[in-house]
Amino acid sequence: MNAIIFDLDGTLIDSAPDLRAAANAMLAEFGAPPLTLDEVRGFIGNGVPKLVERCLAARGIDPAVHLDAVARFSAHYDVAPAALTVLYPGARTALQVLARSHPLGLCTNKPEAPARKLLTHFGLETLFGAVIGGDSLPVRKPDPAPLIAARDALGAAAAVYVGDSEVDAETAQAAAMPFALFTGGYRKTPVSGIAHWRAFAAHDALPGLILRDAA
Numbered sequence: 001m002n003a004i005i006f007d008l009d010g011t012l013i014d015s016a017p018d019l020r021a022a023a024n025a026m027l028a029e030f031g032a033p034p035l036t037l038d039e040v041r042g043f044i045g046n047g048v049p050k051l052v053e054r055c056l057a058a059r060g061i062d063p064a065v066h067l068d069a070v071a072r073f074s075a076h077y078d079v080a081p082a083a084l085t086v087l088y089p090g091a092r093t094a095l096q097v098l099a100r101s102h103p104l105g106l107c108t109n110k111p112e113a114p115a116r117k118l119l120t121h122f123g124l125e126t127l128f129g130a131v132i133g134g135d136s137l138p139v140r141k142p143d144p145a146p147l148i149a150a151r152d153a154l155g156a157a158a159a160v161y162v163g164d165s166e167v168d169a170e171t172a173q174a175a176a177m178p179f180a181l182f183t184g185g186y187r188k189t190p191v192s193g194i195a196h197w198r199a200f201a202a203h204d205a206l207p208g209l210i211l212r213d214a215a
Contacts, residue, residue, distance in 0.1 A: 003156035004098055004210060005130075005147060005177075007163035008108035008115055009044055010185030012091045013122070015110075016041045017084035022077035023055045029072055032059040044186045045167045046141075047109035047134040048074060074111070081114045082121040088184070090203035092124070097207040099127045105150040107161070107171075109134035109141050130154050142167050144175035151177075160197075160210060169194045180210060 009015045016037060023043075024034040035055060043054040052070045056063060098104060104127050108115050112133025119125040130153035134140040137149060151159040161172040164185025172179035178197035181187075191199055198209050 003103045003105055003151055003154040003159040005105040005107050005150045005154075005159050005161050006095075007161075007165070007168050008106060008110055008118070010164040010187075011088075011162060011168070011182050012095075012124075013085050013087055013118065015081070015085040015118075016044060016186070018077065018081055019044060019051065021084065022073050023051070025076040026052070026069055026073040027055060027059055027061075030059075030061055030065065030069070032061055035059070041186050042188060045109070045165045048077075048111060078114055078117075082118055085118065087122055088182075088203055090206075092122070094203040094206045095124060095127050098210065101211070103129045103154040103156060105130040105132070105154050105159070107132045107141070107147045107150040109167070111135045142170040142174060144171055147171050147175045147177065151175075162206070162210075166194055169196060180206070 006012055020035060020037050020040040023040055027034060035058060039058060043051045049070055052073050053066060056069055106128050110133055112131060112135055115133045116131055119128060130150045132146045132150045137146050139145050147161060159177050160180060161177045162180045164182040165187050166189055169179050173195060181194055181196040181199040183191050183199055183201045187194060200206050200209055
């Protein structure tokens with residue numbers, strides 16, 4: 001039976017407001033002005049270290065403080081990763097429907113601990129048989145290893161990957177998995193410029209879209 005593996009930020013949840021709050025708290029400690037929500041949305045996708053790197057560059061802060069900045073950001077974010085974060089409409093129902101017939105996994109560049117905390121916060125943790133975070137392996141997406149690890153942890157011979165970004169599409173391609181693109185997430189490229197097997201704008205449409213071909 002095929003597994004269905006999901007990205008988290010920008011795919012199942014809109015986490016940008018909480019990421020922005022943590023980023024701005026970190027920047028304030030360096031005496032820098034805050035970032036806008038749109039700026040932070042544009043920095044999401046390659047994991048916390050890259051997000052922090054982009055935040056520092058946007059405010060002209062010496063990159064030599066990067067490790068310290070990552071620690072500061074994580075300290076702020078880990079306190080309350082779900083204070084402003086919301087599930088996308090229809091995501092819960094879509095997951096519940098898909099879980100009836102397919103093993104579900106999560107493959108995200110968010111560190112594993114806050115990813116699990118968010119799943120628990122939204123009452124979704126029992127739906128996922130595998131959770132691979134950005135720090136679960138020595139590499140992160142777009143390296144295919146985390147996605148392959150999620151599939152293997154589910155004991156599946158094949159899987160579909162559901163994500164929202166160029167990074168997710170590249171990861172699925174490298175892992176030789178079909179990619180379903182959520183068009184309402186954090187992508188920076190037009191839909192036509194992102195390789196995908198299926199695309200959807202609303203989570204209500206996802207079960208029917210996937211179940212046609214993922215049996």
